Amino acid sequence: MPATLFHNASIFTPLDAKAPLSGPRQGNVKNIPHGAMLVRDGVIAAVGDENEIFRLAADMRDAEVPETNNLGGGCVIPGFVDPHTHMCFARRRENEFRMRIAGADYLDILKAGGGILRSVKDVREASDEDLLRVTLENIQNACRSGTTSLEIKSGYGLNPADELSMLEIIAKAGALARIDVTATFMGAHAVPDEYKNKAEEYVDLVINEMLPAVAEQGIARYCDVFCEQGVFGREQCRRVLSSARDLGLGLKIHADEVHDLGGAKLAAEMRAVSAEHLLAADADGLLAMAAGGVLAVLLPATAYSLRKPYARGRDMINMNLPVALATDCNPGSCFCESMPFVFGLAVMNMGFTPEEALTASTLNAAYAVGDNARRGSLEPGKDADFLLLDGETPAAVAYHAGTNPVRRVYKRGRELVIDNPQPCMAAGGGHHAGGR
Ligand SMILES: [Zn+2]
Missing domain, CATH: 3.20.20.140 (Metal-dependent hydrolases)
Incomplete structure (x- = not known):
């Protein structure tokens, strides 16, 4: 499976410090405004500024050159x-x-x-x-x-x-x-x-x-x-x-x-x-x-x-x-x-x-749940479990009350197709169109 380079995202993630975060550190969330993530075999290989990750990808051998996936400037958080x-x-x-x-x-x-x-x-x-x-x-x-x-x-x-x-x-x-x-x-x-x-x-x-x-x-x-x-x-x-x-x-x-x-x-x-x-x-x-x-x-x-x-x-x-x-x-x-x-x-x-x-x-x-080695933050070595939110920052989750603020769900780098037919939209009219 080729690697995938997710880009054009504002990435928000807590950073794992080998223990649960407490006190002031609980609110310490890193934002990478022009972020990208390189995902190989479902695992995050690199995450950081878009330019840096693209440079990294350019150095890869031909067989490894990743597919790109443009996240449209959206807000990305861990699943x-x-x-x-x-x-x-x-x-x-x-x-x-x-x-x-x-x-x-x-x-x-x-x-x-x-x-x-x-x-x-x-x-x-x-x-x-x-x-x-x-x-x-x-x-x-x-x-x-x-x-x-x-x-x-x-x-x-x-x-x-x-x-x-x-x-x-x-x-x-x-x-x-x-x-x-x-x-x-x-x-x-x-x-x-x-x-x-x-x-x-x-x-x-x-x-x-x-x-x-x-x-x-x-x-x-x-x-x-x-x-x-x-x-x-x-x-x-x-x-x-x-x-x-x-x-x-x-x-x-x-x-x-x-x-x-x-x-x-x-x-x-x-x-x-x-x-x-x-x-x-x-x-x-x-x-x-x-x-x-x-x-x-x-x-x-x-x-x-x-x-x-x-x-x-x-x-x-x-x-x-x-x-x-x-x-x-x-x-x-x-x-x-x-x-x-x-x-x-x-x-x-x-x-x-x-x-x-x-x-x-x-x-x-x-x-x-003892899953911290694999999940919970967007860092190299962890599974690429992440969400594309309908909003600019994680605050959107609380701000846009009563709706589902999650636009897309990715599990190990693959989008989960969730039956969300957006019934008030004509077929083919939504951004979920195109067989995704
Ligand atoms: Zn209970």
Whole structure:
């Protein structure tokens, strides 16, 4: 495959410093106004000023002379990485959304056998084909709005067979999708009905049966737990995470979403890669995370969907805590695949600068799923996963609200053809015309 020289672009990218970016560095985004990128075999070979990259290409031997691709002076950013989703599910829960906006509380819905347990029932009853189809549809929606790699958690099976089959579906979806998928095992997502009031016994099942099988099959990179009042307590989470760590899995925690159970501190203590949600985390917990190098993964679309106050993302950045953003896409508390929407909420409602939001949704997000060596910034050696935005700077993602600001999506240097027919335009009239 010949190399491709992408040129005539204003390139914006965070720069990888071999660790997630925190504090003032989180907002440090490099702009190359007349930029170009040389891509070989899907990997960035060089990136810089257009003149410099063209000179480099001119020195290449004939056989290597790259094709050129003119990006029309547009704004280019790394592809979005979504490090926290539950998008492997069987059915949507729109009815529950209607209950919720009419006043029902999230934990009330959970107690009434709705919420996560509804999705557990749906997943257990669904055929593999249906589960795969819905998962791929969700991935496609994410992709359309610029997500070029994402994480998906299990956690709607809640027994050994169904958890493993969810992880198999996630792997299958990852193999069929044109973007990268990281799997996380989340057997400790809820206590299933058959273990009602026997959470401790369910934790034993997770530790003794599910985790060893997951590790043996090598079908998850991370283990996640839901540390929350009425779900799993701190000590139960510690037990699951310790076992997962012993089996070589990376650790993640849904921490302090509704109540502060000390999940942030537990994440620091267990050296988890990330703690997620953190709406109720106290300052001590956040400082422990900062000291322990634990990423904060914030999910503002969930706060939006649940009409809750947002996590204190601005304070976290000021505390030198590296922050990433994710959709939390799931059929209950937040049905959203759009990283641009999350980016916009972070800027408008959490006080992020567009540059901080960019780092949070690309480089820091890549660290949150262990993908930082390949993705998250536009630098030599990384995959050429990038987006052409409809705008001049990354601020366009927040500025042009309610539309998809992503004009084109490139995965390893190849444009993903996303079915965006621009229905109000006559055939052949758009810039997508010409068989692209
Ligand atoms: Zn979640």
